[in-house]
Amino acid sequence: MAAPTNESVPRDTEMTPIPPPPPAAKPDEDPFLVTFVHPIDPSNPKDWSRSKKLIVTDVLSATGFCRIMVSTIIAPALPTIKNELHMNSTEAAMALSIYLLATAFGPLVIGPLSEIYGRKNILHACNAWFLLWNLLCGFAKTKELLIAARFLAGFGASSIYALAGGVLGDVWRTEERGKSLRLYLVIQLFGAAVGPIIGGIMSARTTWRWMFWSTSIFQAIMLVIEIGTFPETYAPLILRKRAERLRRSTGDPQYRTPYERPQDRKSVANVLTRALTRPLRLLTFHPIIQVTALIQAWSYGMLYIVLSSFATLWTEEYKQPTELSGLHYIACAAGEVAGSQVGGPLMDMMYRRMRERAPDGIPRPESRILLTFPGSLLVGLGLLVYGWAAQYHVHWAVVDGAAFVYMFGGQIAGMPIQAYVMDLFSEHTSSALAASQFLRSLTAFLFPLFAPAMYKAMGYGWGNTMLALCGLFFGLPAPGIIWMFGERLRRRATESY
Structure with missing residues (x-):
């Protein structure tokens, strides 16, 4: 029987609007409560070695790289695909963007299922699903099949958005939040640049179908690596399996984890219903989720305006060839990577300082938000310079530099919001x-x-000026609401456990 530890229940749950599981009892009080061993338990993901944590993080990062690359790789080939499959302009745009629409709905199912069946099984299943439909895109002979396969591939690809934050939270401690996001994002963010670059080269030199076949080969290799290296990281499932082994070996059905006991009297249908509706209940009833979701939604929408129009700027306004236009995405990816590598350490440094100042050693979770303010100012500055430099056809290096600043600021502003959630x-x-x-x-x-x-x-x-002004509205007052009223909003949240 395992002794309790402080890691059996998340350290910061007293600051959350979600009721934590029952606290672990001492062995002499409840000999049947199954928790992690104190002070170090090799099966506790937060006690894993640094190398094991890095393997898990790198696997997630490489998976995210493939997902982002696939989302943008066909952009340079859209005119060719449009002609070959007899699409109109709307259908061609749909072939590109339907992938993103699927990533809106996939996490609503995939995220909750991972909190029942574990991260590993759901990740492997979704990656196999993505591989199947992405491969089929390369064989599509009709526009209907291509659009449908892109949607279904996007549904499987959305697993990375549903699972990445959960896995990083499983493995890394609260004070390492910036480090975990920095390590995760360093590979993933290059996908936004690599996709259009590879797509531009393939569009000029071979069939567009190789865009899907090549990424499917990469995904197949990644799936083999994941199956061999990615362990289960979800603590409630790890403890549940330990409890099941104890029940089998002792014949005593009383062994339970702190996470199982609240569900002992619930049916499977009830547990699944609660889990699958949890994301929408959080979005409907929790003010914190509503505010942070709006901030992230506007930032993400602006990001995809820039990404989707960047190649067109160079081909139509600067009259550059398609292959060369894709190279400018390097500035975008470099800005995001640099922002993640600077923002992660800054976030952890600020957290340590806030913890030292906190009377009880636990800083307000809203302390994460401070870093969003300088990031939002950089976002506005980058958009303004990028827009007016492009308007007057200033040298391409100025536009690329402004895009770098915009992407850099976006990461500085966005990472603290994700860490806060x-x-x-x-x-x-x-x-x-x-x-x-x-x-x-x-x-x-x-x-x-x-x-x-x-x-x-x-x-x-003027287009980017409007985006910059709207971005400043969402990037300054909205985080300010969280900073000033976050604690009150958490207290008023409706229970959605």
Whole structure:
């Protein structure tokens, strides 16, 4: 029988709007309570070695890289696909963006299921699903099949949005939140640049079908690596399996984990219903999720306006060839990677300082939000310079530099919001992030649809000025609401456990 430990229940649950599981009792009080061993338990993901944590994080990062790359790789080939499959302009745009629409709905199912059946099984199943439909895209002979396969591939790809935050929260401690996000994002964020670059080269030199076949080969290799290296990270499931072994070996059915006991009298249907509706209940009833989701949704929508129109800027305004236009995405990816590598350590440094100042050694979770303010200012500055430099056809290096600043600021502003949600909903991180991802993916799907008309009517200068002003509204007052009223909003949240 395992002795209790402080890691059996997340450390910061007293700051969350979600009721924590029953506290672990001492052995002499409850000999049948199964928890992690104190002070170090090799089966506790937070007690794993650094190398094991890095393997898990790198696998997630490489998976995310493939997902983002696939989302943008066909952009340079859309004219060719449009002609070959007899699409109109709307259908061609749909073939690109339907993938993002699927990532709005996938996490609503995948995230909660991972909190029942574990991260590993759900990740492997979703990756196999993605591989199947992405491969089929390369064999599509009709526009209907291509659009449908892209949607279903996007549904499987959305597992990374549902699981990444949950797995990082499983493995890394609260004071390491910035480090975990920095390590996770360093590989993943290059996908946004690599996709259009590879797509541009393939579009000019071979058939567009190899865009799907090549990424499917990469995904197949990743699936083999994941199966061999990715362990289960969800603590409630690890403890549940330990309790099951104890029940079998002793013949005593009383062994239970702190997470099982609240569900002992619930049917399987009840547990599944509560889990699958949790993301929408969080989005409907929790003010914190609502505010953070709106902030992230607007930021994500602006990001995809820039990404979707960046190649067009170089081909139509600067008259550069398609292959060369894709290289400018390197500035975007470099800005995001640099922002993640600077923002992660800054976030952890600020958390340590706030913890030292806190009377009880536990800082307000809202202390994460401070870093969003300078990040939002950089976002506005980058958009303004990018827009007006493009408007007057200033040298390409100025536009790329401004895009770098915009992406850099976006990461500095976005990482603390994600860390804040992970802190507050430590046991149901996947469900909480799935609720936010729903709005993010919807804006990523919808905003690029009106971007061409916006830039045609307003030009790049005034178009980006409008985006910058709106971004400052969501990037400054909205986080300010969390900073000033976050604790009150957490107390008023409706229970959605």
